[in-house]
Amino acid sequence: MSTTLRLGIAGLGTVGSGVIKIVQQNAALLTARSGCTIEVAAVSARSRGKDRGVDLSAYDWEDDPTKLAQRDDVDVYVELMGGEDGPAKASVEAALAAGKHVVTANKALLAHHGHALATAAEENNLNLRFEAAVAGGIPVIKALTEGLAGNNITRIMGVMNGTCNYILTRMENAGLPYDEVFEEANQLGFLEADPNLDVGGIDAAHKLVLLSSIAYGTQVDFPAAELQGIGEISIDDIRAASDMGYRIKLLGLSQMTENGLEQTMQPCLVPYNSPLGQLEGGTNMIVIEGDSVGQIVLRGAGAGEGPTASAVMGDVMDIARGITLPVFGTPAAQLVDTPAARSQAPSAYYIRTSLRDAPGVLANIARALGDANVSIDRLRQQNHDGDSAPVLIVTHPCKPSDVEAAIEGIKATGDATSEPIALKIVEV
Template sequence: MTEPLRIALAGLGTVGAGVIRLIDANAALIARRAGRPIEVVAVSARDRAKDRGVDITRFDWVDDTAELARHPRADVVVELVGGSDGPALTLARASLAGGKSFVTANKAMIAHHGLELANAAETAGLALKFEAAVAGGVPVIKGLREGAAANEIARVYGILNGTCNFILSKMEAEGRDFAEILAEAQRLGYAEADPSFDIDGVDAAHKLSILASLAFGTQPAFDQVAITGVRHVLAADIAEAASLGYRIRLLGVADAGSGGLFQRVHPHLVPLSHPLAHVTGSTNAVVAEGNFVGRLLFQGAGAGDGPTASAVVADLIDIARGEFGPPYAMPAAALAAPGAADTGERTGRAYVRFTVADKVGVLAEIAAAMRDAGVSIESLMQRGANPDGSVLVAIVTHEGPERAVAQALDKLRGSASLTGEPMWMHILGG
């Protein structure tokens, strides 16, 4: 009988327990597809006594997570601990240095340290797999690394955070404001007690930097991602977008050209004619545009024990088959060091919302600032007074350079007419 692939598993939370359940439930099918059985032999977590709904007494228990890297029977280490540094990174380095392939769902660690780990894996002839780090069970990494490998990718973009998409689509359906929907998302388990990484766009930025590296053959460059989250989106913005034929989605967008690598996570107005406008709830969706394959859409559950465990075990099946390959679709040494693109030179249409005092001359002041910066206004809308006496003014611009909009907002900054920070959202084109 062919020897099984033996796994040491770090982290027994929702996903870790899901991996064990999946391997148990589909053991025969997995063995047929992998060419040999896959079995867990050792586990590590913070609390040995916690009831996780799976029997862990059949596995070796290891108190120190880092010791899994030296477990004598394990061939592969699976890390589901999380965090860009700390125990997860220590375990990754030790596993690859100790001759064990490594599988992770940790997007933060791959975004920050993926190049180092890819170099270590390639030098040692080991596998480094991270399908579960982006979009849960949606096989977007495999799709870019393998399915679209022959294509030059012009752009990759999409909905990369299920928490934000749940909040925005719920606001859209019910007309309620952000804080109220966030509290509900926390009660339902869609949002963490501290949701900052999600709602401020950091989680999506980690994922975008990984996708950009795979799509464009560049070294991961998380520090170059421009990030704006969704905490300042109002129900009024969503209603205004709907009246114009758009829906608001937090998108990660990346492209690469002669001007450098562009990466941005930002709320966008998405036309109703675009498939991303119809992605609701906690679903993730990624679009990649290849020069021969055309537009590819990857969509599905972006989190949860089942989808994420499915991606982890898919990586294990690849390793069991001996399908290693470079983690970023080309050798790490061949990845280009990207310079950041100048976003001011980008052109597009924008939605800009102002909260202003209800007094004479405010609209003229805004229009003058836009005119002086060279921004052409397509439409301007003013809505009724809020309880505090302020009103909302929303502008949609004609296509033009982003630098002009930024200059107009700089000119208005500090104006006594504005009672809150402007909200600038890009309008998705193409």
């Protein structure tokens, strides 16, 4: 590698523009720290004419990202287009085949094809870096892969989708229903083109499975992650949680057990005064637990031009400094194909249902829970609203399978006027 490191940047949305701003504005700093002059050789995006607030006149233009990735004057291909297949995948594969390091912010690509791409990168002794794919500006990939490399990682938890956290905290702080805040977030441009990527928990689960692979030395396994979105959370749930000292967060949780790897992304109740419970708006937080280090908490902006560009540049700087590491910390050839496991550990649950207005219905519900071995810690039936009354239940610790049986039992009574939901209470 020369003492100049030349980037080819594909995708000139906010993140791509942000990377170019850093390269232009912090050039002296980057050179002092890396010993390399970092330059942009060429760029690619869908629309050439668009004003992006950065001066692109010094850079060559390529319509085809794959051609950009293969250019002789590109040392590092920076993929910021997104998408799990299509041009992103083709161009990253082409870059690795052409002997170029790759830096990407593409969580979907890596969640689906991470193992194959890591294998391709490592066969050519190349970096495939993705700090920007997880939790925006928080250097969590680096912390987990390098800083905590002496630890047997025991658990990872986190709030990894700022849009969901924005929606949930906004519902709580403004007392607004889900649909209204969802529309507000949409107007503000916070939601992906397919909103289900955000509110369905898919985007956050993409991130979680990448962290799992690094933490446990396992092959990325997105299909095995259990997913539950935030679309069913009502303002009643948020208020009830708050009354009991909890907040509802879309919480990712991954841990290795005797039975295999548990990976869940689902709305949970966490204590109001815990670091996770205190998290407001679009901020992300990752909690990492290791056998030596105990618990480490990392917090920062999970998205946005500056934070995500900062993460991209952290990867670029590592490459400029001559660092090459296995993509997931452990060489891809040694990553284990581990079975997925469902959590059997008991925990308390929050259950919400609505009952029709008739004698004996509450007894039927209580019996359904008892029949499933689910013991009630607290129960509150609210006023009837028309023909229906919300019932909020907190259980004593019980097995997930028993809670599922209890939910089926509640449905079987025929007394529930809405789909009952159950949320895990996580004491962190």
